[in-house]
Amino acid sequence: MDRLIASLDPEERGHISESIVDAVRAVPRHHFIPDVGLVRDDDGERYLIDRQADPDAWYRAVYGPNGIVTQLDDGATPLTALKGDFTSSASEPATVADLLNQLGPEPGHRVLEIGTGTGWTAALLSHLVGGHGEVTSIEVDPQVAEQAAKNLSYAGFHPRLLVGDGALGCMDGEPYDRVHVTCGIREVPYAWVEQCRPGAVIVLPWHPGYGDGVVLRLEVQDDGTAAGRVVGFASYMWMRAQRPGSQETAETTRWYWTALDPRALGDLCNGADLAISALTGLESSVSSGVDDDGEYWRMVVAPAGDPGSYAVATWRPGRTRHAVQQVGDRPVWDEVLHAYARWVSWGEPSWERYGVTVAPDGQSIWLDTPDNVLRRQEA
Incomplete structure (x- = not known):
């Protein structure tokens, strides 16, 4: 005891x-x-x-x-x-x-x-x-x-x-x-x-x-x-009753490059994570890992309402640009990067500054005061 x-x-x-x-x-x-x-x-x-x-x-x-x-x-x-x-x-x-x-x-x-x-x-x-x-x-x-x-x-x-x-x-x-x-x-x-x-x-x-x-x-x-x-x-x-729904695999896939090291998103503070949540509405947990070749990958998955959309960014040693595999129609990785940039523009607020208001018609996620709404979720 x-x-x-x-x-x-x-x-x-x-x-x-x-x-x-x-x-x-x-x-x-x-x-x-x-x-x-x-x-x-x-x-x-x-x-x-x-x-x-x-x-x-x-x-x-x-x-x-x-x-x-x-x-x-x-x-x-x-x-x-x-x-x-x-x-x-x-x-x-x-x-x-x-x-x-x-x-x-x-x-x-x-x-x-x-x-x-x-x-x-x-x-x-x-x-x-x-x-x-x-x-x-x-x-x-x-x-x-x-x-x-x-x-x-x-x-x-x-x-x-x-x-x-x-x-x-x-x-x-x-x-x-x-x-x-x-x-x-x-x-x-x-x-x-x-x-x-x-x-x-x-x-x-x-x-x-x-x-x-x-x-x-x-x-x-x-x-x-x-x-x-x-x-x-x-x-x-x-x-x-609120578990994330299962996803089907989308048919469309495209590849492109990103300048942002995906490892940097794994090191963000919780204030950045809350901003990304509020601005993008992403529902599924982010996953990441390191493969046998030392390559780091990070996956972001869209909500069940956007079936099959996800993105995987991969860091490889010695590279200054990093490959992004975008599956589905929703540009998930781009949304995360834009939300991250907005968080930086706000002065990188910490997690204590975020709040929620719950009303009969839904809930609002806000920064600093209930009047500064970042995202409105309808009931």
């Missing part, structure tokens, strides 16, 4: 309140971790922890700093395969503590949680709001929800648990004081805002498209909107 507590306040995050630390001490994490889990080491390699085969290693992982994957491919692939998409987990303790710290739940609050997962955060929230508060937690996966209910009951916590689409919220528990989201979101469902009182806080892992995920903290306004800024970083598994 001491090792886990020590991991909650890394230097790159803000100070975690004593109430959050006390909650982590009061809710043993091992009650919420299955006997077999999947962990990634510092190099990204996957390995299993098995309580029966090696209990000491299992406990070290449970009370260590890493997230523990509990499901692959929505349950279609066993963890022992070590391959597949992560679809449910017990998140990294420091990230959980950071999001709860931003949320600021207090005794007596009514809290809506989107994504029960293992149940650990629902237990932490139950401890934080106390006996006069109420926690409603929604999980889309029936099997995950069933196990979470068992975990919570065994640990002595009894939040209200529902199975369903968390994007819809829960109307018969409103008005909420806090909304805690445990899955990656691109577009904030207005239902969460609508079901909150004015002054309520919504904290979520926001995946705007290009680059890494961030933490968004919104406050509900008297006019029925919610607005707030990026307050940190977090990469979570997608909410199932």
